[in-house]
Amino acid sequence: MLAQIESSLDQLSRSERKVAAFVLGDASRVLSMSIARLAQEADVSEPTVNRFCRTFSATGFPDFKLKLAQSLASGPTLMTAMVADTDAIPEIFAKLTDKAIRSVHDLKSSIDVLTLERAVDLFCQARQVAFFGMGASGSVARDAQHKFFRFNVPVVAYEDGLMQRMHAAAMKTGDLAVVISHTGRTRAMVEAATFAREAGASVLAITRSDTPLSRVATLTVSVDVDENTELYIPMMSRLMQLLVLDVLVTGVAQKRGTDFQPHLARIKHALNGTRLPD
Amino acid sequence: MLAQIESSLDQLSRSERKVAAFVLGDASRVLSMSIARLAQEADVSEPTVNRFCRTFSATGFPDFKLKLAQSLASGPTLMTAMVADTDAIPEIFAKLTDKAIRSVHDLKSSIDVLTLERAVDLFCQARQVAFFGMGASGSVARDAQHKFFRFNVPVVAYEDGLMQRMHAAAMKTGDLAVVISHTGRTRAMVEAATFAREAGASVLAITRSDTPLSRVATLTVSVDVDENTELYIPMMSRLMQLLVLDVLVTGVAQKRGTDFQPHLARIKHALNGTRLPD
DNA sequence: TCTTTGTTTGTAGATTTCTTTCATAAAGCG
DNA sequence: CGCTTTATGAAAGAAATCTACAAACAAAGA
Incomplete structure (x- = not known):
């Protein structure tokens, strides 16, 4: 304002x-x-x-x-929340948290809910799911795998370009490939998406809108964050990608209802032995 | 209000x-x-x-x-932003974004800046850095590796309990182990931290305050998020862990100043070939 | 330089919105 | 049951805000 x-x-x-x-x-x-x-x-x-x-x-x-x-x-720091060279830790901390809050705000107002619902449908219909991501988005893919593993559907994640191509080419109709990329222009990601499409699988892209990747995908959940690119690290976009996946996983959990509750209980039980008392 | x-x-x-x-x-x-x-x-x-x-x-x-x-x-929806069984995607989306914003707020007011500064010092002094995390925190560890890789210091990440123990035991004075855990009670994490300490390395824990892990660590950055545990998935705490690491990496970048700029430029150049034009 | 045209600004009154006062109604209590 | 206390709303009063209009000003052309 x-x-x-x-x-x-x-x-x-x-x-x-x-x-x-x-x-x-x-x-x-x-x-x-x-x-x-x-x-x-x-x-x-x-x-x-x-x-x-x-x-x-x-x-x-x-x-x-x-x-x-x-x-x-x-936002007290609505304005240039840019981290300056002279900033000490307190300022960096304040600016990054502010920026995170702003980014969530922006995401909230920019995302189309209908798209999210269709994305959830894709997950629910999928016979098996594969997450593809490289670099920073690689860890997002891995995280997504963890989350969706809790449903009773085969799910894998690849950070390796070669494995991605192989897996994509081997996919079938009814499978879902989730391709995560900040830029939407990573060649390997676009190629993997294309392979998957050609093999008959659905492709859900989590990336910037209007990019080569989004054009190849069946459905794109747009995550547009005005990144401070001089930091070289797409911090906020990665946080937003994770948040979107959190929403999707929660949505799927909802839609699936209680039929996978026993499955969850077993997982929880298996984890018990790994924890120390407080 | x-x-x-x-x-x-x-x-x-x-x-x-x-x-x-x-x-x-x-x-x-x-x-x-x-x-x-x-x-x-x-x-x-x-x-x-x-x-x-x-x-x-x-x-x-x-x-x-x-x-x-x-x-x-x-603070949107200060109240219980709990996801209910009857919620459709729009509500889930709204509630999770609200909760994310609130969590960042809470983190902002709960974190001790002095601790962050000491954490940055640990990174700057480290001869080499290892990130340990399992499960959901595993992808956080991997992500951290990506970010800190951009400095000119050897950095690894392990999600594998055995590798973590081996690496921890082989560490030396001047090395830094960053142990990430939501609960702070994962046995393997506490053990890895203990091994690292005994081997003479510094241990930075990113976890809840007042837990077995935090007691073993040299320094703990407390990330306390009141999680909706019925979702079974520590979504918010993971976002906050990432945010903390973002702050740390930015802080280190700042402190290191410009001496690693050429290093960054080389990385950036190497990435160019992997991207498609828009 | 003077007119014309369009814009900017303020005056005054109309209108809406808010607040106070006070009388009535309801609830509590011996 | 009657007294006291508290809660409530009607209505008037006060304040703030908005609208219509006209004066002042500036810019462009004759």
Whole structure:
């Protein structure tokens, strides 16, 4: 919100800019002001303040205050949460957690629920499931394997390009290949997806929208995160991929209902011996 | 805020409870209602709503809306974001994303920054690093390996209990073992940590506080997440472990400064050939 | 330079929204 | 049962917000 105001400063008229300056200067104080008060302190008329509010997709001043309150509460560092060279650990920690929260927020508003439901259906119908991922997405694939293993369906994960191709080529109709890639442009991943499709299997891609991989896939769950690429490490996109898989696994668990409860109980029992008492 | 309302439900009068019920039922809609509307829908009078607001340290209805807006933005669904059996995908999605946001929040406020700094120091001083994790934490260990590989220090990850023991026993002073466990009670993990300590290596535990593993470790980064254990899958704790590792890797990158930039450039270059154009 | 046109701004009043006061009703208590 | 206390809503009053309109201003062309 504040960032939005700041960026549209030059599209405002002179008086409205006065209002903007005041809001940017002491946003939290605005929350406890009436429109008359704000108008007075910013040295403009009340209607001007009102018009200012409307330019930021609020129906009026009270609504503007509401939106402002929300944005102030949600992300103190809404703005450039970029990690700077001079940051010490505390700042890095604060910025990364903020960014994580923001990313989840963005994911929440950007993902199409219908797609998720269709993805769950794919899982439920699958005779067997294979997860493909390389690099950072490799560990996501492995994690997914762990989670879906708990259902009574054969599930494998490959990080190895060669094994992926072999497995993909050997797939059949009714099988599901889940291909995970941050960039959506990793050649090996696109090829594996293509092989799987050609072999008659369904392909679920978890990747960026509108990429070579998403175009090959039967269904794509889009995970678009504006990554701070200078960090070279797709941290947030990987967190979001995991979150999406968590949703899917929970959805499948739901849909399957209780028929696999005994299966879970056995797994849990098997784990007991590996744990120490507290 | 919502939690506060809920907890003081029994101290409210009958009519005020009606208001409370409505607010708890659809908090976000309240934000766009006038006091008259809310009074009507909750089937009480306007002054009752006003009195209700004052009970929660607001000066009046508008102020209450403001406070509510802020609390909604910061912690969505403060209450039990438990996934219920009857939930469809949209609800599961909403609840899990909310829970993720909350978990990050909690992590942010619970983690001791000093500990993080010492952890970064451990990494910087390490001659070589080994990540140990099993089950769900195994993929976290693998992911960590990927990230820390980008520095110029030998780094390995083991998900295999036997390999972990062997490697741990063979470690030397100046080496670092990072042991990742959600429960902190996995026998094999505690044993590996103990072996590593006895061999003279430092042990960094990423686990719950006050567990067998944390007691064995040189330093523990506490990741306490109140997991919905009925889901059987430590989803959130794994996300938080990853986030902690992200912070650490960023911290190390920072501390190391630019001396490993050429190393990164070479890695990046090597990856180029694997990607398709968009 | 003057007009014309369009935009910006503020005044004043209308309207909505909120708050206070007070009378009535309900509940608790001896 | 009657008294006290508390809870509730009607209505009036106060405050805040919004709308319509006109004055001021700026920009462009004659």
